[in-house]
Amino acid sequence: MKRRTFIKSATATAIALGTVPAGVFASPRYSYDELIGKGDPELFGEGINLRRKAWEAFLKMKNDAAKEGLDIKIVSGYRDFYHQKRIWERKYERYTRDGLTPEQAIAKIIEYSTIPGTSRHHWATDIDIIDGAASYSGDVLEADKFHGDGPFRPLKEWLDENVTKYGFYMVYTDKPGRKGFKYEPWHYSYAPVSIPMLREYEKLGIKKIITAEKVAGASHFTDAFIAKYKNENVLDINPELIP
Template sequence: MAKTKFKINKKRFIPAVIFVVMLTVLLGSVVFELVLHGNSMMWGSSDMSIEAQKARAEKKNNPYGANKKDPYLVLVNKDNQMTDKDKPNSTKAVEHYTDTATTETCTMETRAANAFNRLTSAAEDDGVEIVLTTGYRSYSTQKKLYDYYVNKFGKSKANKQSAKPGWSEHQTGLAADTSSPEVNYQLTQDYADTAAGKWLAKHAHTYGFIIRYPKGKQDITGYEYEPWHIRYVGTKAAGVIYKNNLTLEEYLGED
């Protein structure tokens, strides 16, 4: 009987070895984890590095990683106005504009104008006519327009009809009011249902433009839905804004 006392039972030996190996691996990884991250496991996240804290704050203020130094992302709205000195570095006339446009308002900031030309030419290839009604509007032009409305209708009505000088995004040279023959080249919300309006909503971002005052975002932009007013921000920002259904304010974390 003594012989059989130390005889290894093979049926039980193999599962026992597997069990011991697994237990060792498990214990080993717990110990390794404690050594590696012991601090944070014992004291929570209070020892989060300054860099990590900075990154977290940055993400909160800039949720989409916008390059806030990019001049093409300049924000003009109810909280951010331009001065009478602000104007684009260079402007040029776009290719397709209405005959109501002046030698100034048929222009846009040069890079935006080039992008606008690519946009209208691509629309044309799809059988859609899109034209510019107003591009760049200088501070003094905006002032003349605003004063005209004030003289004609009084101040409170004028404030609804026209932006005050310095308050219009058109002063950046990056904004464009567009229209088409379907709405007789007028600026109207009906434009959204035209071939031109639909084409613009679907493709503008490909050329670096966004619908600046989208439907249902008046609380953020301060403007009612304007399906005709597009704004150049560059293709990268426009793509993110389009994909996430944002306003420029939200993209910049300034909403």
């Protein structure tokens, strides 16, 4: 049973993160298991599931947004390796059953979903968020819901103006020419922790991770595919989140 620490009352410590001092990014050591989602991180916040600093910053952001009538709701926080593996294998099975080749199925999955062991959600620093106060239907994680007449447009506009004050940055932006995962206006990362974790993660070697951790379709992960996946899906992200 994985350990969970749920803190149900708001912290009394005020967090002002308008700028993040360089020293915040001093790189601690993280284990292999922790970096690929098989560790046992101490998680905070019932229904939030983040590392302490990320949780505290999120609470500050959530409370400030509430003053503007917005209810920042996390629909996905920490996901362990096994959760990500279930997502991956469910999609792989469905796509191949529907007639796609293994290579086509993998290409379709990695439009939005990561190979188990490579998800930023393994770090308990990243969140997928919506406005819980808005009226909506269907799949909430759709880009058009955050623009135009979409129900989450007011939240997106507030985040564009304020989110970096709390140390969070959008991961998969709509910057022209960016490759890898498609645009996700709902996915944010707590930089003071995720940057040093990415630095440590890179030292592990993507090839080692995704070949050692057996998942459906792994026999089709060629060297060329792995190199492309690393450069585009793992590292072609918001430059503010690169070590």
